[in-house]
Amino acid sequence: EAQVTQNPRYLITVTGKKLTVTCSQNMNHEYMSWYRQDPGLGLRQIYYSMNVEVTDKGDVPEGYKVSRKEKRNFPLILESPSPNQTSLYFCASRFLRDSYEQYFGPGTRLTVT
């Protein structure tokens, strides 16, 4: 089944404790991206990647890192999480030269205390 998966789905952590949220897609998509969703603010892009080893900042990259060493994986890294990074995170992927339709993962709910 073609899909985007994220792990973990739920995470509660403490300020300053490094964490990684994984994202994987099995559709051979070149493009992958991370968003955070907050009430009243909608969906804001954190980082995106147009292919392996190519990443770019979105609207809210501060406090986040990403890497794209393999085409199928695009992990989101929080080196020192803070409470303002408590949010619902979505990973998405799509083909570059297609209709731009993005396929979304199920979301990861992160709480930083």
Add this chain to the structure above:
Amino acid sequence: AQRVTQPEKLLSVFKGAPVELKCNYSYSGSPELFWYVQYSRQRLQLLLRHISRESIKGFTADLNKGETSFHLKKPFAQEEDSAMYYCAPANNDMRFGAGTRLTVKP
């Protein structure tokens, strides 16, 4: 950067009433635009794209270049239409609008 604006964060209508969710874009050229929908506790999914000119679940959206708009419309809203709706440009950085939460009351 190509941007879209959704001016209404919340929209509430009664079942059977017409509904229009607004989306405006602020760039020139030939825009390609999407509407995505997120039902409660589900992931975002594509609702429709303007190039296909299709109707999905009774929703349509027409690109109006004069008004730079891509409003989503449905003549008779249903309770199951209650969801979060996002407008998005079809470009490389895919910056979504802020979203509109639609509530259809019985």
